[in-house]
Amino acid sequence: MPKTKLKKFSQYETFPNTYDARNLLKGKWHQEVFKNNNPIVLELACGRGEYCIGLAQLNPNKNFIGLDVKAARMWEGAKYAIENHLNNVAFLRIQIDFLLDYFEAGEIDEIWITFPDPQPQKPRAKQRLTHIKFLEKYFLLLGKFKSVNLKTDSDFLFQFTTESVKDINVQIQELLFNIDDKEDLQDELKISTYYEKMWREKNIPIKYLKFQFV
Ligand SMILES: C[S@@+](CC[C@H](N)C(=O)[O-])C[C@H]1O[C@@H](n2cnc3c(N)ncnc32)[C@H](O)[C@@H]1O
Numbered sequence: 001m002p003k004t005k006l007k008k009f010s011q012y013e014t015f016p017n018t019y020d021a022r023n024l025l026k027g028k029w030h031q032e033v034f035k036n037n038n039p040i041v042l043e044l045a046c047g048r049g050e051y052c053i054g055l056a057q058l059n060p061n062k063n064f065i066g067l068d069v070k071a072a073r074m075w076e077g078a079k080y081a082i083e084n085h086l087n088n089v090a091f092l093r094i095q096i097d098f099l100l101d102y103f104e105a106g107e108i109d110e111i112w113i114t115f116p117d118p119q120p121q122k123p124r125a126k127q128r129l130t131h132i133k134f135l136e137k138y139f140l141l142l143g144k145f146k147s148v149n150l151k152t153d154s155d156f157l158f159q160f161t162t163e164s165v166k167d168i169n170v171q172i173q174e175l176l177f178n179i180d181d182k183e184d185l186q187d188e189l190k191i192s193t194y195y196e197k198m199w200r201e202k203n204i205p206i207k208y209l210k211f212q213f214v
Pocket of ligand 1: 044045046047048049067068069070073094095096097114115116117193194195196
């Protein structure tokens with residue numbers, strides 16, 4: 001690992017708003033981390049955490065947890081949250097596959113998935129974060145009438161996701177093939193990430209899907 005990555009990796013562990021597989025907080029996030037009963041929103045594949053930071057600034061009465069496996073990336077968001085006194089943001093370094101080991105059913109109010117790797121190769125289909133295998137876990141965590149938001153550059157993953165949700169009981173709440181075509185775009189969709197900026201520079205339309213389990 002390059003030196004700066006290593007340094008961020010070890011610093012990540014010293015921050016007060018960062019957690020990893022050693023912290024067994026299942027069912028205890030409200031009480032032990034946020035010390036309030038506000039709804040908890042997860043951002044999956046959060047990278048540098050721009051989305052949960054942006055959402056936390058827009059929604060001070062909600063709590064946000066960014067999840068990713070890469071500590072050196074989350075270091076950026078965790079540091080920003082500390083420096084800007086954003087007490088409603090935390091980061092958890094885990095493999096999203098093991099989500100159910102870290103959260104209790106019903107503990108989560110909403111999920112955002114921001115620019116996940118599309119994993120177009122067929123043998124990797126089960127690693128797509130909107131594969132039915134993951135959707136079932138999200139349903140267990142959220143329960144009925146709670147939403148999942150997907151923002152992506154990938155036509156492939158967008159199509160795959162719209163097909164995947166047909167196999168389960170969901171109601172589509174919003175579907176945009178290009179968020180820039182929408183008039184009066186909601187502030188939550190104006191938040192931009194490292195990867196979103198990269199795709200925008202290549203003029204790739206940003207797609208958005210919101211659905212709730214019914
Ligand atoms: C393309 S990046 C997007 C990062 C960020 N959301 C953005 O838009 O800049 C995808 C991220 O997903 C993370 N990731 C992919 N699969 C994962 C998994 N199974 N568990 C945890 N993190 C995962 C990667 O580490 C990476 O940071």
